[in-house]
Amino acid sequence: MKKLLLLTLTIALFFKAHAQFPGGFGGGAKKxxxxxxxxxxxxxxxxxxxxxxxxxxxxxxxxxxxxxxxxxxxxxxxxxxxxxxxxxxxxxxxxxxxxxxxxxxxxxxxxxxxxxxxxxxxxxxxxxxVQVQGTKAVIENKIDRMVYNAEADGTNAGGDATDVMRKVPMLSVDVDGNVQLRGGAVRVLINGKPSGTMASSVADALKMIPAEQIKSVEVITSPSAKYDAEGSGGIINIITKKSNAQGVSGTVNASAGTRQNNGAFNLTAKTGRLSINTSLGTNLAYAQKSRVQFENNTRIDSLTKTTFNNISQDGYSKWSRNGYNGSVGVDYDFNAYNNLSSNLKYNNFSNGGPGEADYTINGVKLVNKSDMDMGFSNFDWNVDYKHTTKKEGEEFTISGQLSTGRNTTEFQNEIMGSNFKPINNNNTGKNKEYTAQTDYTYPFSKSTILEVGAKGIFRNISSEFSNESEGDFDYNQDVASAYGVISFKLSKKLNFKGGLRSEYTSISFNTEKAGIQKNDYFNLFPSVIISQTLKGNATLKLSYNRRVQRPSLSYLNPFRNESDQFNVREGRPDLAPELSDNLELGYSTFIKGSVINASVFYRRTGGVIESSITSFKENGVDKTLTSFINVGVAQTYGANVFASYNPKPKWTLMTNLGVNTYEVSNSLTGVSTGTFLNYNIFGRSAYGFGKGYNFELFGVVNSPRRTYQGKTDAMVFYGASFKKDILNKKGSIGINTLNPFTRDLHIKTVNNSVTTDGNRISTLYQSTNIYYPLRSFGVNFSYSFGKLKFTEKKKIKNDDTKQDQQQGGGGMGGGVQQ
Structure with missing residues (x-):
């Protein structure tokens, strides 16, 4: 609490300093x-x-x-x-x-x-x-980030944000929508700030956003100390479609297909210095059967005997998915120096459905019938004040944010004709978050700029169980932070940007089994970027930063999920955060319209959080428990190459290749995975035929993904689209397809573990085969009216908690999500 009081005092000093020196460091008031x-x-x-x-x-x-x-x-x-x-x-x-x-x-x-x-x-x-391209550039390579312009890619129509992420360079996405950036965890922002829908699971939150609402995706691999230190791999910022223009303007998008239907509507009304922006979005995915094959073999060695237990499962889940979101924003310029804006946003999403599986337990055949319902809703409210001066680049901002979220998990399952008790349970998770932030930027000159700021985040996470014997879970996390960043020129072509961020975290939680526990820690996060301008518009960049990954609700929640009675899931509230050090060397150049960006990097991460599978015995039956642990230290080496080329003026080719190593070790537990190579490949071809006709092809390959206990097989996605501009290029119609030649995406995961409990040693082998229905065909329509002009406003960015990167549904799902 002393550190939080210190933050309050810091913010108060900002107000006092600003009141005394309204022009920055000047001494008198300005007219x-x-x-x-x-x-x-x-x-x-x-x-x-x-x-x-x-x-x-x-x-x-x-x-x-x-x-x-x-x-x-x-x-x-x-x-x-x-x-x-x-x-x-x-x-x-x-x-x-x-x-x-x-x-x-x-x-x-x-x-x-x-x-x-x-x-x-x-x-x-x-x-x-000079080359006249028939299609808009889909990838832009900027000095501090890579930008994927989703609105320029016709193959996105009819999908959701998960589908968009699969095509973003340097990202890898598994079948559940879990995202990694060059093999590391990421922090996902929307319009530069977090959304409460991300508090439980990034994978689920991405499924709530129709692809038609996304303007672009920014990939930031080397964030400065100004950003919250969350995200060992970096930051992903999703920019949604907005406008800010005199009069009335907007966009309408609709798509229908064999997999899901989407709709999106954006409207802006602006008069004088007042602007009002609103948006609506909806998606509806049809219920499709996902086949799941599961095999669980356990060998138990003891002083007296050796036994073998075998559980196999072959069944399906038929889940549907639907959701909607809406927002309204108000922006007002009091004068040229003072601006006030506020935004309200609401999301609602639900998925689930029935399932049935044939079980074989040590040769005995049984049937399991199940039903799962999962719901998510969230409300975000932001208020932002910005003050500028006649000195170009000087800016003072104050921001506040309130976020409340609620997610529910309800499941029932019954093994027919057996002595196993039917399971009927539910869990309600609630997330409340309050944030206060202030930032100040002062340019001493065009090349020398100082940035300072302070921030406080106050979180409360609660989990209510229907089974009172388990006890409810209450978790509080407060984070106080302050930063300073300075940028200047070391020479005519050599630039420097460096900073330091301090974060103090205070944690307390209460569980029925462990009672009240506390955990406070303080960290410093330096960042340095040095860039050199070379001949021919080339740039060389060297960067270093330190980052943290705090576990979120899905990792911490001790709720016992028994939607599959033989494969139980629960979180662990005592997880420690991950800490990573990142070093990157990057090179980019432009050669006669072609773009080449290459980088090599090294990352060392301590306290890596991964899912862990162990064996336990309950009511005479051997079962498995999936939870999370801080497994050890990971060292990652990697490289990334992106290239764009125009063989003809109207033909664009682009590709991205990323490779990185996976290695985790822990001298205390004896964990040593060895070194494995991961890779992801993205390719795209776009051709403009003239008169508004455009054709695109894309393909994505993600290599097998390793964990300290196992491996998930490679995944391949591919698709195509054809689009025609209409209504004087204000609208378009098109058709698109995803994986047209294969209905299902087959994903196989194998895990192995050894559990020791006294004289009892359990050797576990687990194999899961998922047949995920991915093939789709669809049609889409879009129309823009009015005069669009996009602007960016300063918003709060809470990018400091590790999101669920392991399982969809907050790690508490009972089947395969579609």
Missing amino acids: TTVTGRITAVILDSLTKKPIDYATVSLINVKDNKSVNGGVTDEKGKLSLQNVSPDAYKLMIGFMGYKTKTILVTTTPGKPDNNMGTIYISSTENVLAD
Whole structure:
């Protein structure tokens, strides 16, 4: 609590300092005038295509000094904020194009100036290298992240966020939707902030988001100390479709298929300095049979005898899945320096259904009938205040967030014609989260920038059991943090960015068996990035950071899930966090329209959390228990190569290859897995035929995945889409398919373990075969109306808890999810 009081004092000092020095480090108050904005659309004069990432400078006519600037977005749109009334020159430049200068004037009576469409032309000496692509770039390689533009990939229509993640470079996704980044755990954000739906299981939360709502996915492998330290592999940020434009604008998307149906609607109304944004989304997946074959062999050695137990299962689960989400946001500019925004978001999702399996227990044949119901709902509320000054880049923000979530698990199963008791149980998990955050950015110059901030997160997780003898579970976690980051130039082409983040975590939990327990710890997380600009637009980057992975509810919840009576699941509240050190060397270059990005990395992770299978005896029957443990230390070496190439102006090829080693060891327990090689391959071909016709193919291969006890076989996904632009390119219609030649995706997992209990030694072999129905065919439609202009607002980012990367359904599911 002392550290939390210290955080409160820190935030209070921020307010006091800001009140005394409203202009940053200046000494006196400034006279504030309402400023405006300059907007424009930059297009290629020949092709009429948008020029994205064109550089724009605003220069004062009186003294010829630059006072503002920016870059265009993917639609060629430009918006310069905080422009004082005066006469300016607007200079537009982009590699391969002639620099264009336009005079522009704003007045106190008309502070906003919409320049309309501005055309720029190619320079004659590089005109031969300019390629007109028939499709929008799906992958963008930026200095600190890689961006996958999901809205430009027609093969995503009719899917959900899980399907989108499978095609993002450097990510690997298993059949349940569990995500890894280069072999390490990740923190998933939505629009730069967490959602309470992620509190129990990332895999389930991703299934709630229709693919049509996703604009892009950012992969950040080397986050600075400004980010919460969560995510040993890095951070994934999902950007949803939004708009912020004068008047009314929006998008409508709908898809129908043999696997699931999706719908998404976004609407923005803006007048003056007030903007209101709302969105609705829904998805409905048909109930399809997933076949599960299971074999569990246990050998028990003791001083007196050796026995063998064999349990086999062959059955199916027929689960459906449906959900909906909605949000409404309000954004208001009081003047050019003060902005207030608020956003409300609600998600609801449910899945489950009946199942039946034939059991063979030591030669005796039985039938098990089951039913499973799982529900998730979450509410997020954000309030954000931002203050800027006339000094370009100076910014002060205060943010607050409230998140409440609820998930329920209900299951029944009965082994017909046996002495085994029917199981009927349920669990309700609740998650409450309160966050306060403040950040301040001060640019000493264009190249020297200081960032500081403080944050407090207060969480309460509770789990209520229907079986009172088990006792309820209550878990409290408070995190206080502060950071400082400085960036500057070491030389003309050598840049440095370094920082330090401190986090103090206070944990207390109560269980029926163990009573009240506490666990407090303090960590420092340094980060350093050095980048060198080379000839030919190439960049070399070296980075180091330290990160943490805290277990979330699905790992901690001691609820005993007996949806399969012979394979019990439960969490462990005494799990320690993972700590990892990451080192990366990256290189990127552009060669005549082609993009190449390559990196090598090393990661050392202590206290790695993995699922663990052990054997135990209950009522004379040998069963297995799946839980989680801190298994040991992992050392990972890896490399990643991404390339994009245009063999013809309208034909784009791209590929991504990632490889990394897997090795876990623990000298105290004797665990030593040896070294294995994991890989994932992504390939895509897109061709524009002209007149709005586009065709795409993609394929993904994930190698076998290792754990300290076993192995899951490789997985392959592939698909295609055909799309036609309609209604003056404001809309499109298309067809798509996923794995058209194979109905089921066959996944085999094998685990081995040895359990010692006194004189009793149990050797366990477990084999699971899942036949997951993945084949689908669908049609889709999309339409945009109004004038769209995307903007980003400062939001809270709680990226500090380890999400469920092991099992869908919060690790408490009773069958295979579709």
